[in-house]
Amino acid sequence: MSRRALLQYLELLKQSGIQHLYHESAQMLTPVGKKALLEDLAQEYSDCTNCPLAAGRINLVYGEGNAACTAMLIGEGPGDSENKIGKPFVGAAGQLLDKMLAAIKIAREDVYITNIVKCRPPENRNPSTQERLACMPYLVEQIQIIQPKILLIMGLVAAQSLLGNTHTLGWHRQSRHEFMGIPAFVTYHPAALLRNSNWKRPAWEDLQAFQKEYEKLL
Numbered sequence: 151m152s153r154r155a156l157l158q159y160l161e162l163l164k165q166s167g168i169q170h171l172y173h174e175s176a177q178m179l180t181p182v183g184k185k186a187l188l189e190d191l192a193q194e195y196s197d198c199t200n201c202p203l204a205a206g207r208i209n210l211v212y213g214e215g216n217a218a219c220t221a222m223l224i225g226e227g228p229g230d231s232e233n234k235i236g237k238p239f240v241g242a243a244g245q246l247l248d249k250m251l252a253a254i255k256i257a258r259e260d261v262y263i264t265n266i267v268k269c270r271p272p273e274n275r276n277p278s279t280q281e282r283l284a285c286m287p288y289l290v291e292q293i294q295i296i297q298p299k300i301l302l303i304m305g306l307v308a309a310q311s312l313l314g315n316t317h318t319l320g321w322h323r324q325s326r327h328e329f330m331g332i333p334a335f336v337t338y339h340p341a342a343l344l345r346n347s348n349w350k351r352p353a354w355e356d357l358q359a360f361q362k363e364y365e366k367l368l
């Protein structure tokens with residue numbers, strides 16, 4: 151998906167009137183109000199059939215965390231454990247994510263964590279372009295409500311989906327980005343770090359760069 155295609159899609163979305171658009175009104179919401187709204191939306195979308203991933207869904211994994219957070223973390227999609235439990239990053243990758251966050255002095259409760267697609271792709275395959283586009287309005291809506299000040303994008307699929315290109319993870323990691331006007335850092339997905347421990351050192355460098363910017367925003 152090109153950046154232009156994504157922008158056109160988001161513009162169409164705005165014009166369609168079929169999605170909630172919270173950019174203005176979200177500024178008026180208290181943290182409690184944001185949390186309640188996110189919970190209502192998670193319930194509303196729990197039977198979504200907008201893409202083929204609905205077929206394998208046990209639970210929609212909408213997102214979890216601090217609705218008034220400074221940092222939002224975005225991964226690719228739910229895995230088996232997440233599908234069963236309905237929460238993001240609860241398996242081995244989730245445990246590693248908790249350790250990664252602790253290493254930069256961030257508790258899971260401090261951030262909001264979600265994914266590009268909210269339902270599990272079968273056999274953990276990459277979500278298709280059609281699936282990513284179908285689910286993107288939910289992520290855009292979450293960002294509009296939460297209004298994070300910084301994003302940490304985890305993994306190549308999430309980076310390419312949000313930044314609208316086909317560059318490598320290495321390219322994404324070495325550049326500064328924005329999504330919806332919000333500064334965005336890119337690093338490895340924790341599941342990738344479980345598969346290849348050689349990536350832990352560069353991931354640590356990414357996290358330190360992210361931490362530096364995050365702490366300026368507190």
Ligand code: SF4
Binds near residue numbers: 198269
């Ligand atoms: S992945 Fe997203 S668009 Fe597809 S069925 Fe699930 S909630 Fe709906």
